[in-house]
Amino acid sequence: MGDRLTEIFAEGLRVDAAQLNEETSPQNTPQWDSLAAMTMVALLEDSFDVRLSTRDIMKMNSIGAARSVLRAKGVTEL
Amino acid sequence: MVDLEPARAAQRRWSAHQRDGGAAAETSIGVVASFTAQPVEPFIGAPLLEAGVVPEFHFAEYNQIHQVCYDPVGALGRLDFLVVLWRIEDVFAAGLERALRGEPGAVDEVVIAARELGGTVGRAARDGDFSVVVSTPPFPRPLGVDLVDSTVGVRLARIHGAAFEAFLAGIGDAPVRWADLNAWQVAAGVEPSHDVVKAIVYRQPYTTPFWHAIGGHLADIVLRESRPAPKCVVLDCDNTLWGGVVGEDGVGGIELGTAFPGSAYNEFQKTLRALKDRGVLLAIASKNNPQEVDDVFAQHDDMVLKREDVAVWRVNWNPKSQSLREIAQELNIGIDSLVMIDDSHYELAEIANATPEVRTLQVPEEVGLLPDVVASSGLFRNMKVSAEDLARTDMIQQESARKHAAAAMSREEFLASLELVLDYVEVGTEHVGRVAQLTNKTNQFNLTTIRRTEADIRALVASDEHLVRAIRVADKFGDYGLVGVAILEAGDPAWEIDTFLMSCRVLSRGIETAFLATLTAEAGELGARSFLGRYVATPKNVLVKDLYPRHGFVEVGPGEFRAELADVTPAPDYVAVRKEAPC
Numbered sequence: 001m002g003d004r005l006t007e008i009f010a011e012g013l014r015v016d017a018a019q020l021n022e023e024t025s026p027q028n029t030p031q032w033d034s035l036a037a038m039t040m041v042a043l044l045e046d047s048f049d050v051r052l053s054t055r056d057i058m059k060m061n062s063i064g065a066a067r068s069v070l071r072a073k074g075v076t077e078l
Numbered sequence: 079m080v081d082l083e084p085a086r087a088a089q090r091r092w093s094a095h096q097r098d099g100g101a102a103a104e105t106s107i108g109v110v111a112s113f114t115a116q117p118v119e120p121f122i123g124a125p126l127l128e129a130g131v132v133p134e135f136h137f138a139e140y141n142q143i144h145q146v147c148y149d150p151v152g153a154l155g156r157l158d159f160l161v162v163l164w165r166i167e168d169v170f171a172a173g174l175e176r177a178l179r180g181e182p183g184a185v186d187e188v189v190i191a192a193r194e195l196g197g198t199v200g201r202a203a204r205d206g207d208f209s210v211v212v213s214t215p216p217f218p219r220p221l222g223v224d225l226v227d228s229t230v231g232v233r234l235a236r237i238h239g240a241a242f243e244a245f246l247a248g249i250g251d252a253p254v255r256w257a258d259l260n261a262w263q264v265a266a267g268v269e270p271s272h273d274v275v276k277a278i279v280y281r282q283p284y285t286t287p288f289w290h291a292i293g294g295h296l297a298d299i300v301l302r303e304s305r306p307a308p309k310c311v312v313l314d315c316d317n318t319l320w321g322g323v324v325g326e327d328g329v330g331g332i333e334l335g336t337a338f339p340g341s342a343y344n345e346f347q348k349t350l351r352a353l354k355d356r357g358v359l360l361a362i363a364s365k366n367n368p369q370e371v372d373d374v375f376a377q378h379d380d381m382v383l384k385r386e387d388v389a390v391w392r393v394n395w396n397p398k399s400q401s402l403r404e405i406a407q408e409l410n411i412g413i414d415s416l417v418m419i420d421d422s423h424y425e426l427a428e429i430a431n432a433t434p435e436v437r438t439l440q441v442p443e444e445v446g447l448l449p450d451v452v453a454s455s456g457l458f459r460n461m462k463v464s465a466e467d468l469a470r471t472d473m474i475q476q477e478s479a480r481k482h483a484a485a486a487m488s489r490e491e492f493l494a495s496l497e498l499v500l501d502y503v504e505v506g507t508e509h510v511g512r513v514a515q516l517t518n519k520t521n522q523f524n525l526t527t528i529r530r531t532e533a534d535i536r537a538l539v540a541s542d543e544h545l546v547r548a549i550r551v552a553d554k555f556g557d558y559g560l561v562g563v564a565i566l567e568a569g570d571p572a573w574e575i576d577t578f579l580m581s582c583r584v585l586s587r588g589i590e591t592a593f594l595a596t597l598t599a600e601a602g603e604l605g606a607r608s609f610l611g612r613y614v615a616t617p618k619n620v621l622v623k624d625l626y627p628r629h630g631f632v633e634v635g636p637g638e639f640r641a642e643l644a645d646v647t648p649a650p651d652y653v654a655v656r657k658e659a660p661c
Contacts, residue, residue, distance in 0.1 A: 045286075046085070
């Protein structure tokens, strides 16, 4: 059982949460294609009730980076 | 604040189904849209799973509607449904922009193109062995435009109305099912439906709640195919068709008329008459003295429904479930095709218990909500749009059609407009890898399905007895690469076509005809007088069962076809064939 953010990535990327970690990125995860990236943005926005700017989106090139972006937006329950 | 939880629940359900592998898909749904439409997948998928239907989805690239409609199966594979979603601001972006600037003639250009688009979609619906579900164009919401600026609003409304009508006219009487995206957007509101950031980043225009709504409606349309809309509405009388109890209040004392509360019953009856006009039968199952109900129908001036509107009468004191069984029997329809509308909790409970197949609608406590009972049930959504509705729009359109003489392009004209080029290639060492790969992975357009290794191909290329040829195909949309292979074995008198295969990316454009003609012509120059072709059936290649008969060959045995050189169908004019020497 991963944390909430990891669970959401697992859903969006359609992989098992156990296979994911902070370094998971489009480079090491074939499921993380441009379509999955689009799906992830909507899932993160809807799940954490935030609006991601295009600049935020461009920064989110790993799960760890996504966590930093969301923290910077004041999301604490990750 | 919109509650996102229902949408998130649907996404989780679909994601879990996908991760688990789930049950094997039984319904294949292709989606082509003028925008990125993949977010809709969980919202169609989850309610279908809920209803016991396991779907799989095939999405085309965005804005490929013409290409996909000319060859849906080639583009998306075998389909049960093809969903076509489109917006004026995507497909006719340039025309819309000019119309918004008020340029003369811009609206007319969009009208012609919209009619042609309708023709293209309509043809796919007529030709395909799948159901086509096509959207109405939603009111445009171009990026950076102020919708409540009246100058903009008037121009948008004009172009929307004109394109909408032209598209309907282009579809004509083709057997499509309508996904009324425009109505869904009206119900949700233009601004709450749109996410302008995602529109510009991903060409994905909608918010999650609106995708959820779209998916739910599309799932409903898919389910309509196997679960038709109700055929008959069965009505109670007292406190349903009118207010009060006729047995006590008398014909003059019941509530029915132009003043509230009688007006609520009057409006409700109008919705029932509208259903009847759409072909839904009306029946009455009511516990009254028959004479009193007769008197209301015969004598009350404000009755909208007349005796002749009612197909079957059961005015008696029997249990309503018994009356419903009799009505279904008399109309020769399933009891699950009935909808009962009644005010009595008791009667509805009796029906639910004895005839649970009958759907029931309860007259609301708030009489002001009565006129909305049928509409808000959603039970009659997504029925086929009648021919008359379409005919009327067609009449409106005839004027402008005459002016522009803008019929949809014929298939030949469309194919000619593609600027197809076929490079006929003598297979050399540089092609061996790709040719072997095609023999191993091509399943559908493959006459003999003989698999070969690279070594096999090299041996055939080296053989004096064989011609190994391939084709590269390009059109104005792009280069498809090396997509077809043929192997011909010299014989006396007939040369045998050992292998003839093509990638499905280039189907239905006359490519196969040009390839076969070029191949046999080359063999003819080498002395071949006749040809033998074989069709070896597999679970996947029924597509090419009739390939040889369609190209001048005659069946001479089971799966064996023969043609003289002169009988082979020539290459179509619209394919430019170029012969390429080996490097």
